[in-house]
Amino acid sequence: MKRQYTDQHALAGVKTVMPALETFPNQYKNYLITIDIPEYSSICPKTGLPDCGKLIIKYIPDKNCVELKSLKYYILAYRNLGIFYENAANKIFLDFIKAIKPKAAYIKGEFTPRGGISTTVEVSYGKSLIKF
Numbered sequence: 001m002k003r004q005y006t007d008q009h010a011l012a013g014v015k016t017v018m019p020a021l022e023t024f025p026n027q028y029k030n031y032l033i034t035i036d037i038p039e040y041s042s043i044c045p046k047t048g049l050p051d052c053g054k055l056i057i058k059y060i061p062d063k064n065c066v067e068l069k070s071l072k073y074y075i076l077a078y079r080n081l082g083i084f085y086e087n088a089a090n091k092i093f094l095d096f097i098k099a100i101k102p103k104a105a106y107i108k109g110e111f112t113p114r115g116g117i118s119t120t121v122e123v124s125y126g127k128s129l130i131k132f
Contacts, residue, residue: 010084018095025065043083056106085121
C-alpha cells in the first residue's frame, strides 16, 4: 500500500513557533549584508529522513540588523522539525522580514540531492538593489 501525501504533510512545521530573531540598531545606509548558512538541516515530514542544504540570506537593512547568534539558534531549531524545503525557505524568509523589516531581502535555499534531484528555492522582497 502506497502512502499518499496528506494536508498534514504539506502543512508540517509551517505554524511552528521558532526562537526569536533579535536585532540591533543599524548605523549606516544602503549596504548589502550576505549571510551564508552552510549547514541547514530539517526532517522530511513524510519520510522522517534528514534534509540538508545551504541557505544564503541577503538583505539591505533599514533600522535594524539581525543579531547572528539569534539567527544561529533560530536555524538550529529546524534541525528536528518536519518541514518541506519550500515551506522552510518561505517560513524563514517571512520570519526574517517580520523581525528585521529590511529595505530589501532575498533568501536562497540550495538543498542537497536526494534520489538524484536537488532543489533550489528562492524568495525575494523589496527593491531590486540586491543582485541575485
